[in-house]
Amino acid sequence: MQLSPVLAATGTYPFVRLEEAKRRLAAKGVELIDFGKGDPREETDPLIRRALVESIEPLSSYPLAEGLPELREAVAGWCRRRFGVDVDPETEVIPTYGSKEAIFHLAQVLLDRDSDKTLVLSTEPGYPVYDRGALFAGADVERLPLFEENGFLPDLDGIDEETWSRTAILWINYPNNPTGSVASLEFLERLAALAAEHDFLLAADEAYTELWFDEPPHSALEATDRSHVAVFQTLSKRSSMTGYRSGFVAGSPELIAALRQYRPTVGTAPQEFVQRASVVAWNDEEHVERTREIYRRKREVLLPALAQKGIRVAGSEATMYLWLEVPAGESSEELAARLLEQGLIVSPGTFFGPSGEGYWRLALVPTEAECERAAEILERML
Numbered sequence: 001m002q003l004s005p006v007l008a009a010t011g012t013y014p015f016v017r018l019e020e021a022k023r024r025l026a027a028k029g030v031e032l033i034d035f036g037k038g039d040p041r042e043e044t045d046p047l048i049r050r051a052l053v054e055s056i057e058p059l060s061s062y063p064l065a066e067g068l069p070e071l072r073e074a075v076a077g078w079c080r081r082r083f084g085v086d087v088d089p090e091t092e093v094i095p096t097y098g099s100k101e102a103i104f105h106l107a108q109v110l111l112d113r114d115s116d117k118t119l120v121l122s123t124e125p126g127y128p129v130y131d132r133g134a135l136f137a138g139a140d141v142e143r144l145p146l147f148e149e150n151g152f153l154p155d156l157d158g159i160d161e162e163t164w165s166r167t168a169i170l171w172i173n174y175p176n177n178p179t180g181s182v183a184s185l186e187f188l189e190r191l192a193a194l195a196a197e198h199d200f201l202l203a204a205d206e207a208y209t210e211l212w213f214d215e216p217p218h219s220a221l222e223a224t225d226r227s228h229v230a231v232f233q234t235l236s237k238r239s240s241m242t243g244y245r246s247g248f249v250a251g252s253p254e255l256i257a258a259l260r261q262y263r264p265t266v267g268t269a270p271q272e273f274v275q276r277a278s279v280v281a282w283n284d285e286e287h288v289e290r291t292r293e294i295y296r297r298k299r300e301v302l303l304p305a306l307a308q309k310g311i312r313v314a315g316s317e318a319t320m321y322l323w324l325e326v327p328a329g330e331s332s333e334e335l336a337a338r339l340l341e342q343g344l345i346v347s348p349g350t351f352f353g354p355s356g357e358g359y360w361r362l363a364l365v366p367t368e369a370e371c372e373r374a375a376e377i378l379e380r381m382l
Helices: 005-010 014-027 046-054 069-083 100-110 129-136 161-166 185-198 253-266 272-282 286-308 332-340 368-381
Strands: 093-096 119-124 140-145 167-173 201-205 229-234 247-250 321-325 359-363
Touching (some): 069 247, 093 253, 100 167, 100 229, 100 253, 119 129, 119 161, 129 140, 161 185, 167 185, 185 201, 247 253, 286 321, 286 368, 332 368
Parallel strands (some): 119 140, 119 167, 201 229
Antiparallel strands (some): 093 247, 229 247, 321 359
16 A cells, blocks of 8 residues: 655654553553653633533534634634733634644645745744645745754754745644743734745744743733734643633634635534634633643652752743753753653753754653652753
């Protein structure tokens, strides 16, 4: 059977390898504490769960791509309260099946392979789905390295005019996975202006804007000119709703109209009972504040143990992740393998791209008690 060469070239998704290692160790009876995958294990708020149950009707029908009007209104209201921006719920918002599928499909909607603009820029270390979606759409992909000396921001001055002229999409992710760094409003304004000047889409994956510890992060929606800006949001991290698969894209009327045309083809509209639960989630901030406090406590359990062993924290201003420097004399994969044998599952920086070497990531998803046990293991192992 003939397979897509793009599928063969992408190889195994890194976290599939982690799952295989987890099964191997579990079979040996090793007690595992999993800091690898960023899948929240906090309970979804009871108000949200109740709304979902109460919305299940005896008769089921296909959900429409444009989503329920009340969900689009809830999203627009949240954008207004959270970022002080007005988005039109009729023309500038579309619900999505989480954000991952929408991220993957974006290049299918925007890329014209017969044009001169076939380049998709992304950043690394980073989420691999930006690149994979672009490659399956037939795009050229170039990754912009994120270095600590630049605050884990891409070097915009290092991009030449010829590259800008070929760019169809530039992906950013702030607060950033895996580094936990944040972007200033000034940086977002500059990128939005470059997108308008060079006629590309600034695609901002903002899955982690609600997991912060000091100051609330900014959104690309706050840019003065957002004509070439699209923001991808999700309830997965904000509301611990990964399994619900519910998010949205906010962008220009032209982009949203294109997504409305495209998305029925791939059938990725959230179920209506999930949409109605999502209305409750976007309209409530109390459960988000509680979630932030849970992550803060787990973070504060681990930081002293890491500091005691001389492990330097890099970035990590926001998100559910700690981005840590690897001890001298070890690679990130060697460190991850050593900790794995003791039952601690962590992600080597190279899972996210070559610029991730020298770092490792902890996802703060285990319980507070598990974090306390992990701190003891780290003090013994490092």
